[in-house]
């Protein structure tokens with residue numbers, strides 16, 4: 125599979141690096157980026173062909189669009205209309221299939237992907253959506269590409285990608301917020317900064333690993349740590365009194381609303 129990447133920034137480089145690490149032939153990967161230092165770094169680190177943005181679509185089976193959403197329309201219009209056989213995979217947040225298809229002169233073979241920042245360390249989760257006329261082989265190709273930086277999940281409706289954005293796209297920030305809060309609690313109760321951070325960080329790593337390896341419902345795992353009359357029960361009661369769960373769910377819904385608003389704004393011609 126020959127792949128062309130438009131944009132070799134954080135995400136483009138992460139996917140390219142993941143593919144090479146998984147054994148994809150570097151010679152089959154071409155990355156276009158306007159920045160010479162970015163191109164040099166990509167060529168040096170992964171041995172891929174790194175070029176300035178070209179005036180037409182280079183020969184490839186798949187094109188991954190990894191430019192910023194605000195850059196997308198101009199970036200793809202500069203390449204002209206792609207060949208009908210090219211599978212276009214966009215990872216840009218908020219750019220809808222219909223808008224991209226219009227900018228690509230009515231192109232049909234488009235898959236939308238929403239990865240998250242843990243992709244940078246190949247522990248990402250990517251939501252994928254393809255319109256009904258994109259066949260199984262093309263879907264498989266898109267999942268293989270994004271699978272180089274973590275796990276993938278297919279969604280039935282394009283609007284579900286706004287939910288993905290709110291859950292796993294923004295999700296790492298929620299986790300960091302909780303991590304910060306746990307660390308701050310440790311500091312307020314007299315721990316030195318080093319131990320407070322280490323305890324908070326490793327608690328997240330350990331709990332996430334336990335949940336993943338056991339595969340059990342988080343509510344069951346939580347109950348297992350919550351002895352009647354114990355410390356965890358006291359803390360959770362305090363969280364419930366403050367309405368933490370409903371605040372959290374309302375916050376994630378607000379992120380979903382914002383994602384939909386941004387989709388409307390990016391799609392304006």
Ligand SMILES: NC(=O)c1ccc[n+]([C@@H]2O[C@H](COP(=O)([O-])OP(=O)(O)OC[C@H]3O[C@@H](n4cnc5c(N)ncnc54)[C@H](OP(=O)(O)O)[C@@H]3O)[C@@H](O)[C@H]2O)c1
Nearest residue numbers: 131133134135157177190191192193199215216217239241
């Ligand atoms: N980072 C994330 O966690 C994340 C998560 C989900 C989705 N995404 C999506 O992934 C996309 C890339 O994000 P990122 O964080 O990787 O951004 P980034 O680091 O800014 O990478 C974008 C790259 O594209 C380059 N570029 C600009 N115009 C171009 C053109 N015409 N042709 C080729 N390359 C061009 C940029 O160069 P200049 O800097 O010189 O403009 C930059 O190197 C975005 O659409 C974002 O919504 C990112």
